[in-house]
Amino acid sequence: MHVWSSPPVTGQAPVVLLHPSPYSGAYYGELMGILSRDRQTIAIDTPGFGASAPPPAPVELEDYARAMAQALEALDLPESGVDVVGFHTGAMLAVELAFQRPDRVRRLALAGLPFYAAEDREAAYRAMARPLPVQEDGQHLLTYWDIIVGQRHPDVSLARAQQRYNDFAPSFPNGWWAYHALYRYPAEARIPLIGQPVLLLLIHEVLLQATLAAAPLFQHCERIDLPQLGKNAFDLGADVIAAALRAFFDRSDVS
Secondary structure, eight states: OOEEEOOOOTTSOOEEEEOOTTOOGGGGHHHHHHHTTTSOEEEEOOTTSTTSOOOSSOOOHHHHHHHHHHHHHHTTOOTTOEEEEEETHHHHHHHHHHHHOTTTEEEEEEESOOOOOHHHHHHHHHHHSSOOOOOTTSHHHHHHHIIIIITSOTTSOHHHHHHHHHHHGGGTTTTTHHHHHHTTSOHHHHGGGOOSOEEEEEESSTTHHHHHHHGGGSSSEEEEEETTOOTTHHHHOHHHHHHHHHHHHHOTTOO
16 A cells, blocks of 8 residues: 655644545645645555555445555554545445444545445446456547646646656556445445545536535534535645645534
8 A cells, every 4th residue: 555644743633635536645745745744644545546556357336445544554543433535436435434433433535436326336447347448549548638737727837747647657557446346335334334424526527416416324424515616626726625625624613
Protein backbone atom coordinates (compact mmCIF):
# COMPACT_ATOMS: atom_id res chain seq x y z
CA MET A 1 0.00 0.00 0.00
CA HIS A 2 1.35 3.41 -0.98
CA VAL A 3 0.55 6.39 1.25
CA TRP A 4 0.94 10.13 0.79
CA SER A 5 1.32 11.77 4.20
CA SER A 6 2.22 15.04 5.82
CA PRO A 7 4.03 15.05 9.21
CA PRO A 8 2.02 14.32 12.37
CA VAL A 9 0.40 17.31 14.08
CA THR A 10 -0.79 17.27 17.68
CA GLY A 11 -4.15 18.63 18.73
CA GLN A 12 -6.24 17.64 15.71
CA ALA A 13 -7.37 14.26 14.41
CA PRO A 14 -5.58 13.15 11.25
CA VAL A 15 -7.57 13.47 8.03
CA VAL A 16 -7.59 10.49 5.65
CA LEU A 17 -8.43 11.14 1.99
CA LEU A 18 -9.82 8.38 -0.24
CA HIS A 19 -9.46 9.16 -3.91
CA PRO A 20 -11.81 8.65 -6.87
CA SER A 21 -11.03 5.92 -9.35
CA PRO A 22 -9.10 5.39 -11.48
CA TYR A 23 -6.71 7.94 -9.94
CA SER A 24 -4.53 7.91 -6.80
CA GLY A 25 -3.91 9.88 -3.65
CA ALA A 26 -2.15 12.48 -5.80
CA TYR A 27 -5.65 13.64 -6.75
CA TYR A 28 -5.74 15.57 -3.47
CA GLY A 29 -2.43 17.41 -3.83
CA GLU A 30 -3.88 20.91 -3.49
CA LEU A 31 -6.20 19.97 -0.62
CA MET A 32 -3.42 18.21 1.28
CA GLY A 33 -1.23 21.27 0.99
CA ILE A 34 -3.87 23.38 2.73
CA LEU A 35 -5.12 20.91 5.37
CA SER A 36 -1.61 19.84 6.39
CA ARG A 37 -0.91 23.30 7.80
CA ASP A 38 -2.62 22.32 11.04
CA ARG A 39 -3.25 18.55 10.96
CA GLN A 40 -1.72 15.38 9.62
CA THR A 41 -3.19 14.62 6.21
CA ILE A 42 -3.00 11.17 4.64
CA ALA A 43 -4.04 9.97 1.18
CA ILE A 44 -3.92 6.23 0.53
CA ASP A 45 -3.66 4.75 -2.96
CA THR A 46 -6.39 2.15 -3.36
CA PRO A 47 -4.93 -1.31 -4.18
CA GLY A 48 -4.24 -1.47 -7.90
CA PHE A 49 -4.12 2.32 -8.31
CA GLY A 50 -1.27 4.77 -7.97
CA ALA A 51 1.68 2.94 -6.45
CA SER A 52 -0.30 0.41 -4.38
CA ALA A 53 0.08 -3.21 -5.43
CA PRO A 54 -3.00 -4.70 -7.12
CA PRO A 55 -5.01 -7.67 -5.91
CA PRO A 56 -4.66 -10.78 -8.08
CA ALA A 57 -8.21 -10.45 -9.43
CA PRO A 58 -11.23 -8.14 -9.07
CA VAL A 59 -12.36 -7.81 -5.46
CA GLU A 60 -15.32 -6.33 -3.60
CA LEU A 61 -15.57 -2.90 -2.01
CA GLU A 62 -15.46 -4.56 1.38
CA ASP A 63 -12.02 -5.94 0.48
CA TYR A 64 -10.72 -2.51 -0.50
CA ALA A 65 -12.00 -1.13 2.81
CA ARG A 66 -10.24 -3.88 4.76
CA ALA A 67 -7.00 -3.00 2.98
CA MET A 68 -7.48 0.67 3.92
CA ALA A 69 -8.12 -0.30 7.55
CA GLN A 70 -4.92 -2.37 7.58
CA ALA A 71 -2.98 0.56 6.17
CA LEU A 72 -4.31 2.84 8.91
CA GLU A 73 -3.28 0.30 11.55
CA ALA A 74 0.22 0.11 10.07
CA LEU A 75 0.53 3.91 10.25
CA ASP A 76 0.06 3.77 14.03
CA LEU A 77 -2.29 6.75 14.14
CA PRO A 78 -3.88 8.07 17.36
CA GLU A 79 -6.36 5.70 18.94
CA SER A 80 -8.83 8.60 19.18
CA GLY A 81 -9.51 8.04 15.48
CA VAL A 82 -9.37 9.79 12.14
CA ASP A 83 -11.69 11.89 10.03
CA VAL A 84 -12.24 10.55 6.51
CA VAL A 85 -12.90 12.38 3.25
CA GLY A 86 -14.05 10.59 0.08
CA PHE A 87 -14.93 11.68 -3.43
CA HIS A 88 -16.74 9.54 -6.04
CA THR A 89 -15.53 5.93 -5.57
CA GLY A 90 -13.59 7.12 -2.53
CA ALA A 91 -16.82 8.36 -0.95
CA MET A 92 -18.45 4.94 -1.02
CA LEU A 93 -15.20 3.35 0.12
CA ALA A 94 -15.26 5.77 3.06
CA VAL A 95 -18.77 4.57 3.94
CA GLU A 96 -17.64 0.95 4.07
CA LEU A 97 -14.50 1.83 6.04
CA ALA A 98 -16.65 3.68 8.59
CA PHE A 99 -18.94 0.64 8.85
CA GLN A 100 -16.06 -1.80 9.33
CA ARG A 101 -14.09 0.35 11.75
CA PRO A 102 -16.38 2.60 13.80
CA ASP A 103 -13.65 2.56 16.45
CA ARG A 104 -11.21 4.26 14.06
CA VAL A 105 -13.42 6.54 11.93
CA ARG A 106 -14.83 9.53 13.82
CA ARG A 107 -16.51 11.53 11.08
CA LEU A 108 -17.08 11.39 7.33
CA ALA A 109 -17.07 14.15 4.71
CA LEU A 110 -18.34 12.89 1.36
CA ALA A 111 -18.68 14.48 -2.06
CA GLY A 112 -19.97 13.07 -5.32
CA LEU A 113 -21.38 9.97 -3.64
CA PRO A 114 -22.05 7.37 -6.38
CA PHE A 115 -25.28 6.11 -4.86
CA TYR A 116 -27.45 3.87 -7.02
CA ALA A 117 -30.35 1.75 -5.83
CA ALA A 118 -30.19 -1.93 -6.71
CA GLU A 119 -32.15 -1.63 -9.95
CA ASP A 120 -29.87 1.13 -11.21
CA ARG A 121 -26.61 -0.48 -10.15
CA GLU A 122 -27.01 -3.28 -12.68
CA ALA A 123 -27.20 -0.82 -15.56
CA ALA A 124 -24.24 1.12 -14.17
CA TYR A 125 -22.28 -2.11 -13.85
CA ARG A 126 -22.89 -3.02 -17.48
CA ALA A 127 -21.82 0.45 -18.60
CA MET A 128 -18.73 0.88 -16.45
CA ALA A 129 -17.44 -2.45 -15.10
CA ARG A 130 -15.68 -3.64 -18.23
CA PRO A 131 -12.04 -3.75 -19.28
CA LEU A 132 -10.46 -0.63 -20.74
CA PRO A 133 -9.25 -1.86 -24.13
CA VAL A 134 -5.59 -1.26 -24.92
CA GLN A 135 -5.18 -0.57 -28.64
CA GLU A 136 -2.05 -1.01 -30.73
CA ASP A 137 -2.26 2.52 -32.15
CA GLY A 138 -2.76 4.14 -28.73
CA GLN A 139 -6.24 5.41 -29.55
CA HIS A 140 -7.41 4.44 -26.06
CA LEU A 141 -4.94 6.97 -24.67
CA LEU A 142 -6.25 9.70 -26.94
CA THR A 143 -9.84 8.96 -25.93
CA TYR A 144 -9.10 9.55 -22.27
CA TRP A 145 -6.76 12.44 -23.04
CA ASP A 146 -9.77 14.22 -24.51
CA ILE A 147 -11.94 13.39 -21.49
CA ILE A 148 -9.39 14.46 -18.86
CA VAL A 149 -7.47 17.19 -20.68
CA GLY A 150 -9.62 18.34 -23.57
CA GLN A 151 -12.83 18.53 -21.54
CA ARG A 152 -11.29 20.04 -18.39
CA HIS A 153 -12.59 23.20 -16.74
CA PRO A 154 -11.18 26.21 -18.62
CA ASP A 155 -9.47 27.46 -15.45
CA VAL A 156 -7.40 24.27 -15.09
CA SER A 157 -4.00 24.72 -16.70
CA LEU A 158 -2.75 22.35 -19.37
CA ALA A 159 0.15 21.38 -17.10
CA ARG A 160 -2.22 20.46 -14.25
CA ALA A 161 -4.45 18.48 -16.62
CA GLN A 162 -1.37 16.62 -17.86
CA GLN A 163 -0.55 15.67 -14.25
CA ARG A 164 -4.09 14.39 -13.76
CA TYR A 165 -3.81 12.32 -16.95
CA ASN A 166 -0.46 10.92 -15.80
CA ASP A 167 -2.21 9.83 -12.59
CA PHE A 168 -4.93 8.09 -14.59
CA ALA A 169 -2.82 6.31 -17.23
CA PRO A 170 -1.35 3.54 -15.00
CA SER A 171 -4.87 2.22 -14.36
CA PHE A 172 -4.88 0.50 -17.78
CA PRO A 173 -6.04 -2.19 -18.32
CA ASN A 174 -7.63 -2.99 -14.93
CA GLY A 175 -9.04 0.34 -13.79
CA TRP A 176 -12.53 -1.10 -14.23
CA TRP A 177 -11.98 -3.30 -11.16
CA ALA A 178 -12.99 -0.36 -8.96
CA TYR A 179 -16.34 -0.14 -10.76
CA HIS A 180 -16.80 -3.89 -10.41
CA ALA A 181 -16.60 -3.36 -6.65
CA LEU A 182 -18.65 -0.16 -6.58
CA TYR A 183 -21.62 -1.41 -8.57
CA ARG A 184 -21.90 -4.66 -6.62
CA TYR A 185 -21.97 -2.83 -3.28
CA PRO A 186 -25.36 -2.81 -1.46
CA ALA A 187 -25.20 0.89 -0.62
CA GLU A 188 -28.88 1.27 0.25
CA ALA A 189 -28.48 -1.39 2.95
CA ARG A 190 -25.13 -0.19 4.31
CA ILE A 191 -25.59 3.58 4.53
CA PRO A 192 -28.36 3.45 7.19
CA LEU A 193 -25.95 1.54 9.46
CA ILE A 194 -23.41 4.38 9.55
CA GLY A 195 -23.57 5.96 13.00
CA GLN A 196 -20.84 8.57 12.61
CA PRO A 197 -21.63 12.21 11.79
CA VAL A 198 -21.57 12.81 8.05
CA LEU A 199 -21.08 15.99 6.05
CA LEU A 200 -22.16 15.94 2.40
CA LEU A 201 -20.30 18.47 0.26
CA LEU A 202 -22.76 19.29 -2.51
CA ILE A 203 -20.44 19.99 -5.42
CA HIS A 204 -22.39 20.79 -8.58
CA GLU A 205 -21.03 18.05 -10.79
CA VAL A 206 -22.21 14.82 -12.35
CA LEU A 207 -23.02 12.99 -9.09
CA LEU A 208 -24.85 15.80 -7.31
CA GLN A 209 -28.29 14.19 -7.67
CA ALA A 210 -27.00 10.79 -6.57
CA THR A 211 -25.50 12.43 -3.48
CA LEU A 212 -28.81 14.10 -2.65
CA ALA A 213 -30.63 10.79 -3.10
CA ALA A 214 -28.36 9.14 -0.53
CA ALA A 215 -28.67 11.90 2.08
CA PRO A 216 -31.93 10.72 3.76
CA LEU A 217 -30.44 7.28 4.42
CA PHE A 218 -27.73 8.51 6.81
CA GLN A 219 -28.49 8.58 10.54
CA HIS A 220 -26.65 11.86 11.15
CA CYS A 221 -26.12 13.97 8.05
CA GLU A 222 -25.46 17.62 7.32
CA ARG A 223 -25.18 19.23 3.92
CA ILE A 224 -23.29 22.22 2.64
CA ASP A 225 -24.14 23.54 -0.79
CA LEU A 226 -21.14 24.59 -2.89
CA PRO A 227 -22.72 25.86 -6.12
CA GLN A 228 -19.53 27.71 -7.06
CA LEU A 229 -17.74 24.36 -7.44
CA GLY A 230 -18.28 21.92 -10.27
CA LYS A 231 -15.90 20.11 -12.59
CA ASN A 232 -12.32 19.92 -11.31
CA ALA A 233 -13.51 21.08 -7.87
CA PHE A 234 -10.50 19.67 -6.02
CA ASP A 235 -8.14 21.51 -8.36
CA LEU A 236 -9.94 24.85 -8.38
CA GLY A 237 -11.76 24.92 -5.04
CA ALA A 238 -9.39 23.24 -2.60
CA ASP A 239 -9.45 26.31 -0.34
CA VAL A 240 -13.26 26.31 -0.19
CA ILE A 241 -13.38 22.56 0.47
CA ALA A 242 -10.68 22.80 3.15
CA ALA A 243 -12.60 25.54 4.97
CA ALA A 244 -15.78 23.42 4.97
CA LEU A 245 -13.88 20.39 6.25
CA ARG A 246 -12.18 22.32 9.05
CA ALA A 247 -15.47 23.84 10.17
CA PHE A 248 -17.08 20.39 10.38
CA PHE A 249 -14.18 18.41 11.83
CA ASP A 250 -13.29 21.02 14.47
CA ARG A 251 -16.77 21.64 15.88
CA SER A 252 -17.20 20.51 19.46
CA ASP A 253 -20.89 19.73 18.93
CA VAL A 254 -20.14 17.08 16.29
CA SER A 255 -19.38 13.77 17.92
